[in-house]
Amino acid sequence: MMSILNGTLLTVKITIFAMIAGVLLGMIIALGRISKNKILNAISWFYVWVFRGTPLLLQLFVVYYALPLLTLDLFGSPIKLPGLTAAYLAFTINTAAYLAEVFRAGIQSIDKGQLEAGKALGMSYNQTMFKIIIPQSIRRLIPPMGNELIMLIKDTSLVASIAMFDLLRSVNQMANATGKTHYFLYAAGIYLFFTTIIQYAFGKIEKKYAAYE
Template identity: 40%
Template sequence: MMDFSAIIPALPGLADGMWMTLKLMVLGVLGGVLLGTLLALLRLSPNRLLANFAATYVNYFRSIPLLLVITWFYFAVPFVLRWITGEDTPVGAFSSCLVAFIMFEAAYFCEIVRAGIQAIPKGQMGAASALGMTYAQSMRLIILPQAFRKMTPLLLQQSIILFQDTSLVYTVGLMDFLNAARSRGDIIGQAHEFLIFAGLVYFLISFSASQLVKHLQKRLAV
C-alpha cells in the first residue's frame, strides 16, 4: 500500500526544485520571446538573406528534439567560451540549460509572433508611414502592441509547454522539481509516491494555466 506521509517533510526540498523549474521557465520565455520577435522581424524582412537565415534557424530547431539541444549546449557552451576567452570558464548546468531553452523556444515564439504581425491589417503600416513614422517606429508603437495582444493566449500556451519541458534537465543533473521528487523518493525508497505527487502537481499547474488561456481567448475574441 502506498504511503504519502513522507512527502510533507520533503516539501522544502521540493519547493526549491519548483523554484528552479519556474526560474527556468520564466527566463526561458522572456529570452525566447525577445529572440523570437527578432527572428520574426527577420523572416518578414524584404532582405532575402536575412529572411532565409531566420527561416533556416526556425526550421532547424523545430526539427530536432529539445533533449538533444539541452545536451549539446551543456557541452558546447563551455567549449565556445574557452574558444572566445582562451581560458576555461566554468558554466553551470543552469546557464547551459537556459541558453538551450531560449534558443529552442525562440523558433516557436518566432512563428507565433510572425503570425500575430501578419494578422494586423497592412493598411495600418501604410497609415503609420503616411504620418511620417519610420519602419521601426511603426512596428514598436503600432504593429507589435496589437500583435502581442492577439497572440497572448498562444504565448501562454507555449509557456505551459516549456514548463513541462523543463523536466528534461534531469539529463544534465539539474535539480528541478521532477528531479528533486525523484531523488527524494529514491533515497527513502518511495519513488512511486513521489513521482505520483510530482505528476499531480504538474497536472494541476498546467491545467489551471490552460483554463486561464481559454478565458483569455474568450475575452480577446470579444
C-alpha cells in the same frame, strides 16, 4: 519535502527566465523573418530552421557537454557553463525559435492595409510596426504563447540529463530512496497546478483583449 520545494523552485526559475528571454529574442527573430533585408531574413530563417528542427535535449547537450570540447579545440581552453546557465541558454534559444514563428504568423495575419495606413500618416516602418501592427496582433498571440509556456514548464524536466535536480528528478530520487511511488503524485499535482494557473491566466487575458475587437 524540502527537495521537492527546491526542485519546484528550479523548474519555475528556468521557465520564467526562458519565457521572458525567449519572448525578447523571438520578437527580434520574427522581425528578421518578415524583414525585406535578405541577409536578416536568411539568418532568422536559418535560426528557426535549426532550433525548431532539432530536439531540445540535443540542444541542451550541445550547450552543456559539447561546448567545452569545442572551445577546447578552438582556443586550447574549455569553456564550461554552470548547469543553471546552460539550462537558461538552451531553453531560451529553443523557446525563441518557436515564439518567433508565433509572432511572425500573428504579425502577418494583420491586414496589409494597416501598414499602408501608417505610411499615409507619415509613420516610419518601425513606428507602424510597433504602434499599429504588433498591438493589433497581441490577442492572436495569446493562445499559442500560453501553449508554449505550458510546454516549457513540462520540458524543464530535461535538465535532469545534466545532473540538475528539478521537480521531476527530485521526486524520482525520493521515490527510489523510499520505495514509495506516491511522490510522483506530488509532482503530477504541482505540474497540473502550474498549467491550470497558466491556462486560467491566459484565458482571462484573451477575453480582456477580445473586448476591444
